[in-house]
Amino acid sequence: MMASAASILDDRFIPIGGANAIPVGDIVPWAVLGILIAILFLYFVSTEQGAVSLFDGMYVHEFVHDGRHLLGFPCH
Amino acid sequence: MTRDLLWRGMLAGILAALLATLFARQFAEPQVDVAIAFEATQAEHAMGGHQASASEHAGEEPELVSRETQKGWGLLTATLLYGAAVGGIFSLIFAAGYGRLAMIGPRTLALMLGILAFLVVALIPAIKYPPTPPAVGQHETVALRTVAYFAMIVLSVAGCMIAIRVRGSLVVRLGAFNALLAGFAAFAVVVGIGQLLLPAVNEVPPGFPATSLWDFRVASLGMQFVLWMAIALIFGAFAHDVIRKAVTSRQR
Numbered sequence: 001m002m003a004s005a006a007s008i009l010d011d012r013f014i015p016i017g018g019a020n021a022i023p024v025g026d027i028v029p030w031a032v033l034g035i036l037i038a039i040l041f042l043y044f045v046s047t048e049q050g051a052v053s054l055f056d057g058m059y060v061h062e063f064v065h066d067g068r069h070l071l072g073f074p075c076h
Numbered sequence: 077m078t079r080d081l082l083w084r085g086m087l088a089g090i091l092a093a094l095l096a097t098l099f100a101r102q103f104a105e106p107q108v109d110v111a112i113a114f115e116a117t118q119a120e121h122a123m124g125g126h127q128a129s130a131s132e133h134a135g136e137e138p139e140l141v142s143r144e145t146q147k148g149w150g151l152l153t154a155t156l157l158y159g160a161a162v163g164g165i166f167s168l169i170f171a172a173g174y175g176r177l178a179m180i181g182p183r184t185l186a187l188m189l190g191i192l193a194f195l196v197v198a199l200i201p202a203i204k205y206p207p208t209p210p211a212v213g214q215h216e217t218v219a220l221r222t223v224a225y226f227a228m229i230v231l232s233v234a235g236c237m238i239a240i241r242v243r244g245s246l247v248v249r250l251g252a253f254n255a256l257l258a259g260f261a262a263f264a265v266v267v268g269i270g271q272l273l274l275p276a277v278n279e280v281p282p283g284f285p286a287t288s289l290w291d292f293r294v295a296s297l298g299m300q301f302v303l304w305m306a307i308a309l310i311f312g313a314f315a316h317d318v319i320r321k322a323v324t325s326r327q328r
Contacts, residue, residue, distance in 0.1 A: 011181030014319050021175035022077050030078040031168045034085075038161035045154045045161075051222035062141035065210075067154020070104050070296050072198065072207040074221035 046073040077322060081167045084314040089163015092306030093155040099302045100155070104295035105147050110288045111209035112143070118211065118281065155303075163307050166193065170315060177240070182319050183312035190308020196236045198300035201228040204271045207296040209289065213279050224274050235266035
């Protein structure tokens with residue numbers, strides 16, 4: 001019966017405890033936390049001491065310099 | 077469930093960042109060095125005989141961070157922060173999409189999301205604003221270029237979300253294949269209009285070696301590809317484990 005489901009990938013859908021999907025109420029608080037952490041990290045990699053400066057000087061800019069260029073962000 | 081997925085997503089991002097850093101050290105850093113050497117010769121030419129202003133620009137000034145640190149700890153730190161951030165967001169999209177976007181296994185969903193993320197976040201925005209090595213780009217325009225680049229990414233992500241909506245709403249009427257084509261069309265329209273409206277950037281200095289520019293860009297996109305594929309595969313394995321364990325613990 002289940003053989004018809006196996007095609008290229010033998011990776012079947014696994015229902016999550018009775019429901020098919022993770023309830024929205026379980027996702028939202030962690031999404032808020034995850035997005036806040038991500039914005040903080042991405043800001044320092046991509047923008048600080050480039051387009052916008054929270055701290056004086058160029059140390060952050062120079063330290064993440066190569067990563068900023070290679071990850072595609074405008075650096076200088 | 078989401079908590080377990082979120083921290084595993086960040087861990088997958090960190091592991092993927094280690095691989096991406098190794099890739100970048102091998103294939104991209106040589107091009108950064110070429111660009112910095114070009115910048116130094118340009119600065120020398122620009123100064124000519126004016127010794128008085130020599131301290132103004134590159135070379136003469138003592139470096140705030142050495143090249144060795146930039147290529148080593150600096151590159152690693154930046155990539156780890158980026159990897160942890162996008163790995164976390166990746167896991168959240170997975171958590172919301174599992175069992176909603178399609179009834180497919182966790183590893184397959186992660187792989188598809190990884191391919192999609194590379195296209196939507198890295199490759200499509202790079203068509204309009206390709207990554208640039210040092211010496212390419214003027215200091216005065218960095219704020220404009222940053223805003224334009226972020227706008228391009230937002231537009232690409234928004235286009236993707238619209239495409240998923242369009243596909244979903246047309247599946248019953250047109251069938252799955254044609255609805256998917258309609259989704260691609262919606263994406264192309266949104267991104268195409270955005271690319272027309274956003275400002276053009278044309279700041280490659282004359283004489284910059286074209287081959288080096290191309291190699292830098294290929295290596296930069298290659299690094300993104302390594303990062304996203306590693307996140308997709310590592311996180312897919314983690315998620316498979318988390319979901320399977322949740323099911324067995326419930327059955328007990």
